[in-house]
Amino acid sequence: MLGKLLKHEFKxxxxxxxxxxxxxxxxxxxxxxxIWNETGMFGGLMVFLYxxxxxxxxxxxxxxxLSRFYTNLLGDxxxxxxxxxxxxxxxxxxxxxxxxxxxxxxxxxxxxxxGLMAPAEKLSYAIESIAQAWKAAVQVYPxxxxxxxxxxxxxxxxxxxxxxxxxxxxxxxxxxxxxNRFWGTVVAYIAISFVNRLLSGLIALLPMGKYLTAPDVxxxxxxxVSIELFSQMMIATLxxxxxxxxxxxxxxxxxxxKRLNLGAGR
Amino acid sequence: xxxxxxxxxxxKNYGSVPALSGVNLQIQRGRIVGLLxxxxxxxxxxxxxxxxxxxxxxxxxxxxxxxxGVETKKIVSYLPERTYFNEWMKVSYCVxxxxxFYGDFSPETAYSMMSALDIKTNAAFRTLSxxxxxxxxxxxxxxxxxSLYLLDEPIGGVDPxxxxxxxxxxxxxxxxxxTVVISTHLIHDIxxxxxxxxxxxxxxxxxxxxxxxxxxxxxxxxxxxxxxVFRC
Numbered sequence: 001m002l003g004k005l006l007k008h009e010f011k012x013x014x015x016x017x018x019x020x021x022x023x024x025x026x027x028x029x030x031x032x033x034x035i036w037n038e039t040g041m042f043g044g045l046m047v048f049l050y051x052x053x054x055x056x057x058x059x060x061x062x063x064x065x066l067s068r069f070y071t072n073l074l075g076d077x078x079x080x081x082x083x084x085x086x087x088x089x090x091x092x093x094x095x096x097x098x099x100x101x102x103x104x105x106x107x108x109x110x111x112x113x114x115g116l117m118a119p120a121e122k123l124s125y126a127i128e129s130i131a132q133a134w135k136a137a138v139q140v141y142p143x144x145x146x147x148x149x150x151x152x153x154x155x156x157x158x159x160x161x162x163x164x165x166x167x168x169x170x171x172x173x174x175x176x177x178x179x180n181r182f183w184g185t186v187v188a189y190i191a192i193s194f195v196n197r198l199l200s201g202l203i204a205l206l207p208m209g210k211y212l213t214a215p216d217v218x219x220x221x222x223x224x225v226s227i228e229l230f231s232q233m234m235i236a237t238l239x240x241x242x243x244x245x246x247x248x249x250x251x252x253x254x255x256x257x258k259r260l261n262l263g264a265g266r
Numbered sequence: 267x268x269x270x271x272x273x274x275x276x277x278k279n280y281g282s283v284p285a286l287s288g289v290n291l292q293i294q295r296g297r298i299v300g301l302l303x304x305x306x307x308x309x310x311x312x313x314x315x316x317x318x319x320x321x322x323x324x325x326x327x328x329x330x331x332x333x334x335g336v337e338t339k340k341i342v343s344y345l346p347e348r349t350y351f352n353e354w355m356k357v358s359y360c361v362x363x364x365x366x367f368y369g370d371f372s373p374e375t376a377y378s379m380m381s382a383l384d385i386k387t388n389a390a391f392r393t394l395s396x397x398x399x400x401x402x403x404x405x406x407x408x409x410x411x412x413s414l415y416l417l418d419e420p421i422g423g424v425d426p427x428x429x430x431x432x433x434x435x436x437x438x439x440x441x442x443x444x445t446v447v448i449s450t451h452l453i454h455d456i457x458x459x460x461x462x463x464x465x466x467x468x469x470x471x472x473x474x475x476x477x478x479x480x481x482x483x484x485x486x487x488x489x490x491x492x493x494x495v496f497r498c
Contacts, residue, residue, distance in 0.1 A: 004366045053447040083317050084367045085339040132425040176441065181280075 005094035010101075012072070017102055020060055021109045024053050028113035035117060040244050042230045050117075054110055060189045062083035065099040065164050069171050074181070078262050088256045092168065092249070099164045102156070141227045151231055155238050157198040162241045166192055172255040192248075207232035268331030270295050270314060270414050270445045275325035278311050280342035285311040287469040288325065293445060298436070300477075300488070301449040303466035304496050309449040310347055312466070313416045317344050329414060341371070347419045349399050353392035357385060357402060376409035379435060381429065388485050392463055397424045400498050402453075404432055408439045415446040421455060453489045463488055463496070465495060 027050040034043040073081055073091060081091055115123055137144045170192055174184030207229060271293040280287040286308040293299055314320040315327050318334030324431050329338040351360055351395055357380065364371045380387055383401055390401065391448055400423050407415065420436070421429045440446050448456060463480065465472040472495060474478075485490055 001367070008363060008366070011359075012352065022337050069470060076348050077350050077352060079344075079348065082319055083339055083342070084369070085336050086337055252290040259321055260319060261321060264312065 002090045002094055005086060005090055009068070009094050009098040013068065013098055013102060015103065016060055016064055020053065020057050021105075023048075024057060024109055024113045025116060027053055027191075029118035032117045034209035037121060040120060050113075050118075054113075057106045057110060061099075061103045062100070064102060065095075066167055067096050069168050070185070073256070074175075074262065076263075082260065082262065089253055092253055092256070096161065096164055096168075100161055103159070103160050103164075105166065121200065133251075136264060137227070144227065147227075147231050151234050151238070154240075155234050158238060158241055158245065162245040162248065165245050166196070168252040172252040175261070176255070176259065196244055200237055200244070204233045204237045205238045206236055267295070269293055269327070269469070270329045270330055271447065271472070272326070272331075273312070273338065276312070276315065276322055276327050276422065277309075277324040278315060278320060279323045284469050286315075289466075289469070289471055290476070291464065291471060293360070293447065293464075295445055297441055297445050297461040298440075299445060299447045300453065300456060300460040300463040301447055301466065302451065302453055302463055302488075302492055303449075303472075304451060306464040306468075308469040309466055310418055311469075313418050313449060314346075316416055317342065341413040342462055343368075343407045343410040343415045345404055345407045345415075345420055347422075349396075349403065351391050351399070351403070353390070355389070355391050357387040357394075358493065360391075360406060361387070361422040362410070368410055369413040371406075372409050372411070375439065376405050379405045383431065384428075397428065400424055401428060401432070404435070408435055411444070413444050415440060416423065417443060417446065417448045420448060421450065421451055421452055433459060439482075453492050457488045465492070467496065 027046060030046050031043075031050050034046050037043070039046075071077060073095070082088075118126065134144075139235050141147075164188070170189035173192075174186070174188040175181045176184070178184035178187055269292040271291070273289045273291040276289045276291075277284070277285060285341050289312065290299070291340065301312070303309050311320060312327075315322055316329060316334065318339070326333065327411075329342060352413075355363075361373050361376050365373050366377070377387065380402070383405075385402060394402070404420050405418070407417070415436075417436070421432055424432065433456060436446060436448070449461075450453075450456060455483060457477075461478045462475070463477050464474040472493075480491065
């Protein structure tokens, strides 16, 4: 059933993203022709439009994440979604997966569009610079590659998942705090964010503890120390965020299982 | 065999306002049941709780002996009082959606009813009138072979000609062992097909029984009884 939910989730959302991605590619391509030459007003307008589309892509991925939960589950469409023979968890997970896929796809689409804008020699120069920076990092800190794939990338993905789950938890809990569903969601979101930032900020500082007794090491900020410290802070953040993510998921899931009240009070 | 629908001291409050207060009810299989009552009597609240869309404040509601969940949703075919399809969806997409999720759904039945009512299956929902949307939802819901059909105001928004078609659709399409619960205040139109009636008033069951017996006892039609019971 999860597979079928995903199929319909993507059918409902690709209609938003494909036209945006197409516009992004088209504008990137036009900019590739204009940006490197003197084209005056027209070139400026194209750059402006390109930036607008990039912003639109990111805003769209947030709005889709929000609306697929807020209107498709908790609005009128919920009368269908909650009477399908599927579990609440399947409903939440299908929306989470689709939201994550579109968020990552949006990011990749923007990266690709930047690549599209550059003429071949400029593009290869940029790629080479990145490769050199990578090599330099590995030289100073031999396990940089491992850390990059095992820590940095998962942190980014987990952060996206957790931001989505925080929206879900707020939308589920909100109506229990304030009668108006919209304002309830806003209040819940702000309250949850506050607690999350406070706790994860404090926990992220923990790895710094051992340097507090040796401030000179930190002050010298030798590259290996700072990369190591940074990785440790990232891991601390990752663990706290995973704990928060689990909490958000259960909050949303329990409310929808035990306290669902579609259309009651607004 | 457990009754197909059972309410045990079922209650629901919206904040401090009671919508349903201690309803006890047993509905047996193979019947067409009228859930009758004026606006605000708790008909929709009861049906939504049977579908798990609302959580009871107290008491319980059982379908085939089970609390609402995945298993009951497989055997319940529900027509809500509002449109739940997205505006961009085509009629054929809605059929596909039902086919994907409900094992007892027959697309052939749905398409033949749609062609009888001249509904274009490649039309997007946003282009359809309110009445047509309601017809489509009813057709989809009645194209399942469910054990329990819960129809919330199925004839409220459609014209009288389509109303007749819908009523005959309900009679001819429902699964013989299934039960159809129809909530409405338009009793006159459906009185003849009802085997059993439940009168809801201000959140409680005012009266219930087989329609023939009620008619025999009172020498009145269900419609007239309704008008008397709920005289303003």
